[in-house]
Amino acid sequence: MRQSQLLMPTLREAPSDAEAVSHQWMLRAGLIRQLAAGIYTYLPLGRRVLRKLEQIVREEMDHAGAQEVLMPAMQPAELWQQSGRYELYGPELMRLRDRHEREFTLGPTHEEVITALVRSEVSSYRQLPLTLYQIQTKFRDEKRPRFGLLRGREFLMKDAYSFDADWEGLHRSYTSMYEAYHRVFTRCGLNFRSVEADAGSIGGEGGTHEFMALADIGEDTIAVCDACSYAANLEKAEYGTKAKGDPGKASVRMDHAFELERHYTPDLRKIDQLSEAFGLGADSFIKTMIYLADGDPVAVIIRGDHEVNEIKVKNKLAAARLELADQATTELVTGAPIGFAGPIGLKIPILADFAVLAMESGIAGANEKDVHLGNVRPNVHLAQAQAGDYRNAAAGDCCPRCEEGSLTFYRGIEVGHVFKLGTKYSESLQAKYLNASGTAQPFIMGCYGIGVSRLLSAVLEQHSDSNGILWPRSIAPYQVHVVPVSVKDPVQMDLAAHITARLNEAGVDTLMDDRDERPGVKFKDSDLIGIPLRIVVGKHAAEGAVELKVRKAGEIQKLGLEEAISFALGSEY
Ligand code: ATP
Numbered sequence: 001m002r003q004s005q006l007l008m009p010t011l012r013e014a015p016s017d018a019e020a021v022s023h024q025w026m027l028r029a030g031l032i033r034q035l036a037a038g039i040y041t042y043l044p045l046g047r048r049v050l051r052k053l054e055q056i057v058r059e060e061m062d063h064a065g066a067q068e069v070l071m072p073a074m075q076p077a078e079l080w081q082q083s084g085r086y087e088l089y090g091p092e093l094m095r096l097r098d099r100h101e102r103e104f105t106l107g108p109t110h111e112e113v114i115t116a117l118v119r120s121e122v123s124s125y126r127q128l129p130l131t132l133y134q135i136q137t138k139f140r141d142e143k144r145p146r147f148g149l150l151r152g153r154e155f156l157m158k159d160a161y162s163f164d165a166d167w168e169g170l171h172r173s174y175t176s177m178y179e180a181y182h183r184v185f186t187r188c189g190l191n192f193r194s195v196e197a198d199a200g201s202i203g204g205e206g207g208t209h210e211f212m213a214l215a216d217i218g219e220d221t222i223a224v225c226d227a228c229s230y231a232a233n234l235e236k237a238e239y240g241t242k243a244k245g246d247p248g249k250a251s252v253r254m255d256h257a258f259e260l261e262r263h264y265t266p267d268l269r270k271i272d273q274l275s276e277a278f279g280l281g282a283d284s285f286i287k288t289m290i291y292l293a294d295g296d297p298v299a300v301i302i303r304g305d306h307e308v309n310e311i312k313v314k315n316k317l318a319a320a321r322l323e324l325a326d327q328a329t330t331e332l333v334t335g336a337p338i339g340f341a342g343p344i345g346l347k348i349p350i351l352a353d354f355a356v357l358a359m360e361s362g363i364a365g366a367n368e369k370d371v372h373l374g375n376v377r378p379n380v381h382l383a384q385a386q387a388g389d390y391r392n393a394a395a396g397d398c399c400p401r402c403e404e405g406s407l408t409f410y411r412g413i414e415v416g417h418v419f420k421l422g423t424k425y426s427e428s429l430q431a432k433y434l435n436a437s438g439t440a441q442p443f444i445m446g447c448y449g450i451g452v453s454r455l456l457s458a459v460l461e462q463h464s465d466s467n468g469i470l471w472p473r474s475i476a477p478y479q480v481h482v483v484p485v486s487v488k489d490p491v492q493m494d495l496a497a498h499i500t501a502r503l504n505e506a507g508v509d510t511l512m513d514d515r516d517e518r519p520g521v522k523f524k525d526s527d528l529i530g531i532p533l534r535i536v537v538g539k540h541a542a543e544g545a546v547e548l549k550v551r552k553a554g555e556i557q558k559l560g561l562e563e564a565i566s567f568a569l570g571s572e573y
């Protein structure tokens, strides 16, 4: 390809609203342009990278035995009503009507469509297992589309769905996808971890894993053991028994007379304010949070230095919705303004975290304005509470798997997700096969997603320097950039064209910068767009020599033509 003809509008500076590094480079290197919030056009370079990512995904899916299909983006609302998700999915679901006023959605995911397809096309256990996948545009009206392709409203996803006769079969299909995902992300040059994730109310045995690209901008927190292979999303992360504490401990002083102490704490509503006023660590306090679980108030009690894990609470209560209670509810339930809630005297269900129950005594809200109570004894005052793990794991907690190592936290971008669905959709949509004895059974399903366009951003979050992008070779838009220094010199131009043609013929994607620009401008652009190998054809062209620069390494090497070509055909860059 000749660069003079390529639509590659590079920018000297990124627009100020592009916060993420990956978004900045994508705009500056001319990979994408925004059409509306969370909706982008891929320009030629961006499209090439996306195609390479798609190709890696496709090869690994095919290798794992999955078959490619392509389903419609536009889906009748009835299907979503049958699965029960038409309402549940909420405002993220894009809805529209056709000319006959029939309702449709633009698919955010395809469980409904694939289940309906398999329901009508597959009827016997002999046709199982079956895994189908597609690489297709998805629509989600995200509340906060941001960071370029990291959270779009229209984005490219690979979604796969497996159908098995039993749970062992699902486990095999799941494992094979899990392994394929490892290969995909490794081939893309990504630094990633697979982590245990929360399966919510479905998920069955063995649940779900997320694949996280490690990056500070990531919206997820993951806890990783420094001694074994345990890694989990913070929403799911557990901790070892040592970190749970010993709830029996407080009973030692039960015989002792004790009285609650009243402390006047005007306007001290937050743990850090109390901590400062009392001169005590946050772990001396007892925090009481009022939630609404499917509309009913519950109190969650944790130690002052901990955070409530709402997913754990929600799972414990088997609630469909859990949200912090509004001010009015909190005041009604506690009889006090926000900031003074405490466990004593509450008439609603109370969930108390293990770490609170292990405290001998602590300071808690008095359910009275401007008052806190000291000498609150969890094993007395919280004797009626439901004990459990309701908090986030904390950095340094001991590992729940090996009980030896401790947990370290990282930020991650979720690039992939594998999930054991079981019969959630095959039951609601009545998708059944006949087993060997002729009985109708619901399919046991799994679903497997990769955010292909998000992956592009995730790779960029990890692969750039101050001058621009550092593409891993496997997904670079071009692998080699041939840059003649002077386009007015026919010797240079002939040699550059010769190298470009030879490499392209040999299957190495090569771009030639034939623009009549100063060398400085060309090199800057070359660094910006991050092609892994640059071949500069300059003053040594007459003697058949060129200069090579590996984008990542930076140093320049002078080589003869044939040597340069064989380097470009090799794998050392
Ligand atoms: P998130 O928690 O980031 O919203 P999700 O759990 O909703 O993700 P899934 O429904 O599992 O995502 O979708 C499969 C994959 O699609 C995700 O792992 C992610 O890589 C990608 N993805 C999801 N939402 C978006 C989006 N708005 N923009 C780009 N990629 C997305």
Ligand code: MG
Pocket: none
């Ligand atoms: Mg989402």
